[in-house]
Amino acid sequence: MPGRIIFRHTTKPLAAIIAGLTALAAPAASQPVPIEDIARLPAISSVTVSTDGDTMFALVGPATGDDQDRSVIAAWDLNDLSKPPVTAAPDGNDSEFMFLRALKDGKVLTYVREPFTGSLRGCSEGKLIGSTRTWVRKTLITDTSFKKFDEPFLESTGGKGTSKSTETCLRLEARGSVYSRLPLDQTDIVISRLDARTLDSALVRYNLNTGRSEMLFQNTSTREAGYIDPSDGEVMSAAGSDNTDGTYKLQVWVKPEKGAELERQEELEVDLVKRQELDIIHWDEENGRYFVLTNKFSDKKAIYGYDPVARKYSEAPLFANPDFDASGVVTSQAPSRFGRILGFTYDADVRKTLWVDPEVGGLMLGIEKSFENEHVSPIYISDDFNKVVFSTESSSQPPRYFMLKDKSQLQLIGSERPWIDTASIGDSKLTYYEARDGRTLPAILTPRAGWQPGDAPGKAVVLPHGGPWSRDYGGWDSSGWVPFLTSRGFSVIQPQFRGSTGWGLDLWLAGDAQFGYKAQDDNEDAAAWLADEGYADPNQVVIFGYSYGGYAAMAATTRADSPFQCAIAGAGYAESAKINNGLDRSRFGRMAYANALSGRDVIKDVENAEIPVLVFHGDRDVRVPNEYGKAFYDAVKKHTRAKYVSIPDMPHSLPWTPDQQRASLGAIESFLASECGLDSSR
Numbered sequence: 001m002p003g004r005i006i007f008r009h010t011t012k013p014l015a016a017i018i019a020g021l022t023a024l025a026a027p028a029a030s031q032p033v034p035i036e037d038i039a040r041l042p043a044i045s046s047v048t049v050s051t052d053g054d055t056m057f058a059l060v061g062p063a064t065g066d067d068q069d070r071s072v073i074a075a076w077d078l079n080d081l082s083k084p085p086v087t088a089a090p091d092g093n094d095s096e097f098m099f100l101r102a103l104k105d106g107k108v109l110t111y112v113r114e115p116f117t118g119s120l121r122g123c124s125e126g127k128l129i130g131s132t133r134t135w136v137r138k139t140l141i142t143d144t145s146f147k148k149f150d151e152p153f154l155e156s157t158g159g160k161g162t163s164k165s166t167e168t169c170l171r172l173e174a175r176g177s178v179y180s181r182l183p184l185d186q187t188d189i190v191i192s193r194l195d196a197r198t199l200d201s202a203l204v205r206y207n208l209n210t211g212r213s214e215m216l217f218q219n220t221s222t223r224e225a226g227y228i229d230p231s232d233g234e235v236m237s238a239a240g241s242d243n244t245d246g247t248y249k250l251q252v253w254v255k256p257e258k259g260a261e262l263e264r265q266e267e268l269e270v271d272l273v274k275r276q277e278l279d280i281i282h283w284d285e286e287n288g289r290y291f292v293l294t295n296k297f298s299d300k301k302a303i304y305g306y307d308p309v310a311r312k313y314s315e316a317p318l319f320a321n322p323d324f325d326a327s328g329v330v331t332s333q334a335p336s337r338f339g340r341i342l343g344f345t346y347d348a349d350v351r352k353t354l355w356v357d358p359e360v361g362g363l364m365l366g367i368e369k370s371f372e373n374e375h376v377s378p379i380y381i382s383d384d385f386n387k388v389v390f391s392t393e394s395s396s397q398p399p400r401y402f403m404l405k406d407k408s409q410l411q412l413i414g415s416e417r418p419w420i421d422t423a424s425i426g427d428s429k430l431t432y433y434e435a436r437d438g439r440t441l442p443a444i445l446t447p448r449a450g451w452q453p454g455d456a457p458g459k460a461v462v463l464p465h466g467g468p469w470s471r472d473y474g475g476w477d478s479s480g481w482v483p484f485l486t487s488r489g490f491s492v493i494q495p496q497f498r499g500s501t502g503w504g505l506d507l508w509l510a511g512d513a514q515f516g517y518k519a520q521d522d523n524e525d526a527a528a529w530l531a532d533e534g535y536a537d538p539n540q541v542v543i544f545g546y547s548y549g550g551y552a553a554m555a556a557t558t559r560a561d562s563p564f565q566c567a568i569a570g571a572g573y574a575e576s577a578k579i580n581n582g583l584d585r586s587r588f589g590r591m592a593y594a595n596a597l598s599g600r601d602v603i604k605d606v607e608n609a610e611i612p613v614l615v616f617h618g619d620r621d622v623r624v625p626n627e628y629g630k631a632f633y634d635a636v637k638k639h640t641r642a643k644y645v646s647i648p649d650m651p652h653s654l655p656w657t658p659d660q661q662r663a664s665l666g667a668i669e670s671f672l673a674s675e676c677g678l679d680s681s682r
Helices: 014-024 035-039 164-173 358-370 481-486 505-509 518-532 548-557 587-594 602-608 626-636 658-674
Strands: 011-013 044-049 055-060 072-077 086-088 096-102 107-119 131-143 178-180 188-194 201-207 213-218 237-242 249-254 278-284 289-294 302-307 325-331 341-347 351-355 375-381 387-393 400-405 409-415 429-434 440-446 458-462 490-495 536-546 566-570 613-618 642-647
Touching: 035 481, 035 658, 044 375, 044 387, 044 409, 055 096, 072 096, 072 107, 131 164, 249 278, 278 325, 289 325, 302 325, 325 351, 341 358, 351 358, 358 375, 358 387, 429 518, 440 518, 458 518, 481 490, 490 518, 518 536, 518 548, 536 548, 548 566, 548 602, 548 613, 548 626, 566 658, 602 626, 613 626, 613 658, 626 642, 642 658
Parallel strands: 044 096, 458 490, 458 536, 536 566, 566 613, 613 642
Antiparallel strands: 011 409, 044 055, 055 072, 072 086, 096 107, 107 131, 178 188, 188 201, 201 213, 237 249, 278 289, 289 302, 325 341, 341 351, 375 387, 387 400, 400 409, 429 440, 440 490
């Protein structure tokens, strides 16, 4: 039922509120952040603003006495924040709001999930035979009254001949993407809709008021829509794979001009087996050229101009960073400057923006200077620059949301976790270390809270990421692991081992067939670097990972002469075949990825295990089923001290409920103190 929550805000001059926030963030003494403070629902999250700037939506923590494990959806009038928001709780006992994206005219997209147990017959990540315990997500659109929720992302079958398992499968496969909010249109957006008969998706122009839909592009197994002009919804590019000559190429079609037919242009092809990537990210109608993000010509991704008539790239990149991958462009959504390039983004320790527009750049640089120790992300900028909604965060500061009015009055909207003592958490930075074979590897280093150069070495955690084709970022860790550990006296290093993506093509390819081998050496070398640099006592280093990181922790457990005191493996797998599970279902998967993602079957080496290991797993994990973790535990417990914790209803990926967070963090804290002999209370 809609209700009210207390919404605290204040309006002060920019300098005054920054000074006040700085003073509040520096208490005299620090203590370990309680598990409850990490596990509880954020006070506010998923903040999003409609294209007209009139309405803000967010997920908020429920009021005291209500269901504390499920967020409430809320809507505010941004023109008058003194009004209480309209709120609504999820229906039923098990459904949960997960995410919001504001659209226009008071409409918002939301994801709602609910538990499901039943036959999926191989649909999505479900089992081929038997029952699967998972979560089903519904993608819905509603308005500020929250009285009616529509589901336009599934093409109706008329209810004929559709089994319940098929309907569940459709919801698992229908991701509910909004391809474009079409900011210049009053009513329409572009969505992806799944066909219930073919399971192919199509791009549809959808009217938010009437429900009317118009087909824009039918995706097939060989060609899918790419870039859409956000000014009018025209599909300007498409892409698909081809292997007629025995290799796998990404074929790309583009329109040489607005209104023309899509033309295949070989100049835009890249070799998928070599892991080359290419994305059309912007169309500049004034100059008749595309902006293309690719690693076709360099180790790091760069942005080139491309003339579709002459079929030529610009001689030099329009934007490139010698040290980091370019990641995209920021364009204006304001009507008077729609489509203008405001900045270029690249991925360092966080995603950063090089602002090139003098007006917006000057505004954002002023805000960034005021929050110089935090990462600033714009959420909404009005046409006249008199209303700017943005977020700030750092590794020790949970996200906060602000509105800057009239370029001088800063209004604090809310903080995700205002109860967190930020002085109790370490501050992260990007660093580099050398592996044993001489390769230089990036890493995110977060020293223990209060650490100063010259302090005595102490406890430390090597925290490899999942994937393995993934990477870590600095900023606030939404899993809670980094603030949990650094507030308990552990320095944390997140090695970007070979095989990590987002740090250039060379590092990505260097991981091929090296998981459990050289990629595992990289984790051990991170531990050695921590000791050499004085952060860690070599006898007090732990390895902790989740998903592929769980595999890495299992690998560390089964290596002779492990440099780690103990290991913590969350949602891991111990056989290399599990890394590329599902890739063998297609010829392309086998050819392009299967060998690249191969590695050591660490379960075969359990007789080498000497260090204690904690294995924890969610029992609704379909990506890495809990049988994988249980199999490793059953094998390794015969050779070393081992503990297995099954967490009820926990899926593989975030968000996790407060109960699930309490269970996993509690198990980790207990294990560190008892089995590892490392007191986590500082």
